[in-house]
Amino acid sequence: MQCTYERIVDYEFSESGVHPLHLNELLEGEEETKEFLKAxxxxxxxxxxxxxxxxxxxxxxxxxxxxxxxxxxxxxxxxxxxxxxxxxxxxxxxxxxxxxxxxxxxxxxxxxxxxxxxxxxxxxxxxxxxxxxxxxxxxxxxxxxxxxxxxxxxxxxxxxxxxxxxxxxxxxxxxxxxxxxxxxxxxxxxxxxxxxxxxxxxxxxxxxxxxxxxxxxxxxxxxxxxxxxxxxxxxxxxxxxxxxxxxxxxxxxEPERREKILARTKAILQKNYSIMKGWLDAHGSMFDHVPPAAGAIVYVKYSLKMNSTALAERLRKEKSVLVVPGDHFGMDGYLRIGTGPPKDYLHGGLDRIDELLREIKAEGSE
Ligand SMILES: Cc1ncc(COP(=O)(O)O)c(C=O)c1O
Known part of the structure; x- marks a missing residue:
C-alpha cells in the first residue's frame, strides 16, 4: 500500500522515519565533497x-x-x-x-x-x-x-x-x-x-x-x-x-557525525510528537495511544465504529492522506500515523484528517 500510494498523495504519513537528510548535509565542506566525487x-x-x-x-x-x-x-x-x-x-x-x-x-x-x-x-x-x-x-x-x-x-x-x-x-x-x-x-x-x-x-x-x-x-x-x-x-x-x-x-x-545525526532525529521526534500529542488530546476520547518511546510513529486506537482499512481508504481517497490501517498489523481499530515530516506538512495533513472526522460525524457514521 505504501509503495503504491506514497508518491501520489498530498500527505504521506505511512512512513515511519524522520524526513531525510540531504546529500549536502551529509558531506561536510568542499574537500569532502571533492573526495566523494572522485569515487x-x-x-x-x-x-x-x-x-x-x-x-x-x-x-x-x-x-x-x-x-x-x-x-x-x-x-x-x-x-x-x-x-x-x-x-x-x-x-x-x-x-x-x-x-x-x-x-x-x-x-x-x-x-x-x-x-x-x-x-x-x-x-x-x-x-x-x-x-x-x-x-x-x-x-x-x-x-x-x-x-x-x-x-x-x-x-x-x-x-x-x-x-x-x-x-x-x-x-x-x-x-x-x-x-x-x-x-x-x-x-x-x-x-x-x-x-x-x-x-x-x-x-x-x-x-x-x-x-x-x-x-x-x-x-x-x-x-x-x-x-x-x-x-x-x-x-x-x-x-x-x-x-x-x-x-x-x-x-x-563517523562517531561525531553519527551523534549529530541522531541528535537531529531526536529533535524532530520530540517536536513532532508534541504536535501529534496536542492534536490527539484535542480529540478527547476519540483517540487513545501509549506514547511511543521511539520512532516517528504513533499507533493510535480510535473509537469510531469503522474498520481501519475503510477509514484509511477514506482518508486516502477523499483527503489524499496516507496512513497505515491497523488491519495491516492484524489489529483492527488502530491507525499508524507517521510523525516524521516537517512541521507544516504535519499540521497540513492533520487538518485534512480533521476534515474527514467532521464529515463522518455529520454523516452520523461514527
Ligand atoms: C522494523 C523495520 N525493519 C525494516 C524496515 C525496512 O527498512 P530498510 O529501509 O532499512 O530496508 C522497516 C521499514 O519501515 C522497518 O520498519
Missing part, C-alpha cells in the same frame, strides 16, 4: 568495505568487524536471515504487531507462526509467561522488533531477560530487527540484543534513526559462522551493497 564506480566489497564494517561494529558494545556484513537496506538483512533459517514445517515465534516482513516470509514459506502479542495494557510489552508457553524445543527462531514498529515501544529489562533465556533454553535463533535503535524520543539509547547469546542475528540500517533511507544501507550482525551461512543468500540476491552508499554510510557513522 570509482566499480563493484564495492561484497560484504561492505572493512572501514564501513568497522564503523558499524563500533556502534555495538562488543561486535567485531568480522561479525558484521552490509546489505541493501535492513529489509534485505531480514530477508536473507529468514531465507537461510526458515523451512517448510518449522516453528517460529514472532512478536506482533511488528514490521510484518519476517512474519509474511514465514507464512509464505509455510512456517508455523506462533504470535507473541504485545499488550497495550502492558505499555506494549509482551507477557513473559506467554513467551514461555510459545517457545519450545521445536522453535527454530524467535523474531522481535525492538524498538517496535508500529507501537514505538522499547523492550523492558524483564522482557529482554525472558527473551534471551527462552532462546537459550530452547536453542532457537534470536532475530532482532533494531532499525529504530537510536530513534529514541526521550528514553536512553536502546541496548542491542547483540552479545547475549551466540545464536543471535541482529538486523539494522540507516533508514530510520539516521534519516538516510535513500542510501539503502542495512546490515546484519552475527557470529562469523552464522554469517558464513547467510552470506551466500546475499550473493544470490543482490551480490553487493552500492558503492556510493558504502562511502556515504562510512561518513554517517
Amino acid at each position: 570509482p564506480l566499480g563493484y564495492p566489497h561484497a560484504d561492505g568495505t572493512p572501514e564501513l564494517r568497522a564503523r558499524i561494529a563500533a556502534t555495538y558494545r562488543s561486535a567485531r568487524p568480522e561479525e558484521v556484513f552490509v546489505t541493501n537496506g535492513s529489509s534485505e538483512a531480514n530477508f536473507i536471515a529468514a531465507w537461510r533459517l526458515f523451512e517448510k514445517g518449522d516453528e517460529a515465534v514472532i512478536m506482533v504487531p511488528n514490521y510484518m516482513q519476517t512474519w509474511g516470509l514465514a507464512k509464505t514459506w509455510e512456517v508455523d507462526v506462533k504470535e507473541l502479542p504485545l499488550k497495550p495494557d502492558l505499555g506494549w510489552q509482551f507477557d513473559p509467561e506467554s513467551l514461555k508457553k510459545l517457545v519450545t524445543k521445536k522453535t527454530k527462531a524467535i523474531q522481535v522488533c525492538n524498538p517496535n514498529n508500529p507501537t514505538g515501544a522499547i523492550m523492558a529489562e524483564e522482557q529482554r531477560k525472558a527473551l534471551v533465556d527462552a532462546a537459550k533454553d530452547s536453542g532457537a535463533w534470536l532475530l532482532s530487527d533494531e532499525v529504530y535503535l537510536g530513534a529514541e524520543r526521550e528514553a536512553p539509547r536502546t541496548e542491542s540484543l547483540w552479545g547475549n547469546y551466540e545464536k543471535t542475528l541482529i538486523t539494522n540500517g540507516l533508514s530510520k534513526a539516521y534519516g538516510l533511507p535513500g542510501l539503502r544501507t542495512g546490515w546484519l550482525v552475527g557470529s562469523p559462522d552464522a554469517l558464513k551461512e547467510v552470506k551466500p543468500h546475499h550473493d544470490y540476491l543482490t551480490l553487493t551493497p552500492a558503492m556510493l552508499s558504502d562511502r556515504l554510510a562510512r561518513l554517517a557513522l
Whole structure:
C-alpha cells in the first residue's frame, strides 16, 4: 500500500522515519565533497568495505568487524536471515504487531507462526509467561522488533531477560530487527540484543534513526559462522551493497557525525510528537495511544465504529492522506500515523484528517 500510494498523495504519513537528510548535509565542506566525487564506480566489497564494517561494529558494545556484513537496506538483512533459517514445517515465534516482513516470509514459506502479542495494557510489552508457553524445543527462531514498529515501544529489562533465556533454553535463533535503535524520543539509547547469546542475528540500517533511507544501507550482525551461512543468500540476491552508499554510510557513522545525526532525529521526534500529542488530546476520547518511546510513529486506537482499512481508504481517497490501517498489523481499530515530516506538512495533513472526522460525524457514521 505504501509503495503504491506514497508518491501520489498530498500527505504521506505511512512512513515511519524522520524526513531525510540531504546529500549536502551529509558531506561536510568542499574537500569532502571533492573526495566523494572522485569515487570509482566499480563493484564495492561484497560484504561492505572493512572501514564501513568497522564503523558499524563500533556502534555495538562488543561486535567485531568480522561479525558484521552490509546489505541493501535492513529489509534485505531480514530477508536473507529468514531465507537461510526458515523451512517448510518449522516453528517460529514472532512478536506482533511488528514490521510484518519476517512474519509474511514465514507464512509464505509455510512456517508455523506462533504470535507473541504485545499488550497495550502492558505499555506494549509482551507477557513473559506467554513467551514461555510459545517457545519450545521445536522453535527454530524467535523474531522481535525492538524498538517496535508500529507501537514505538522499547523492550523492558524483564522482557529482554525472558527473551534471551527462552532462546537459550530452547536453542532457537534470536532475530532482532533494531532499525529504530537510536530513534529514541526521550528514553536512553536502546541496548542491542547483540552479545547475549551466540545464536543471535541482529538486523539494522540507516533508514530510520539516521534519516538516510535513500542510501539503502542495512546490515546484519552475527557470529562469523552464522554469517558464513547467510552470506551466500546475499550473493544470490543482490551480490553487493552500492558503492556510493558504502562511502556515504562510512561518513554517517563517523562517531561525531553519527551523534549529530541522531541528535537531529531526536529533535524532530520530540517536536513532532508534541504536535501529534496536542492534536490527539484535542480529540478527547476519540483517540487513545501509549506514547511511543521511539520512532516517528504513533499507533493510535480510535473509537469510531469503522474498520481501519475503510477509514484509511477514506482518508486516502477523499483527503489524499496516507496512513497505515491497523488491519495491516492484524489489529483492527488502530491507525499508524507517521510523525516524521516537517512541521507544516504535519499540521497540513492533520487538518485534512480533521476534515474527514467532521464529515463522518455529520454523516452520523461514527
Ligand atoms: C522494523 C523495520 N525493519 C525494516 C524496515 C525496512 O527498512 P530498510 O529501509 O532499512 O530496508 C522497516 C521499514 O519501515 C522497518 O520498519
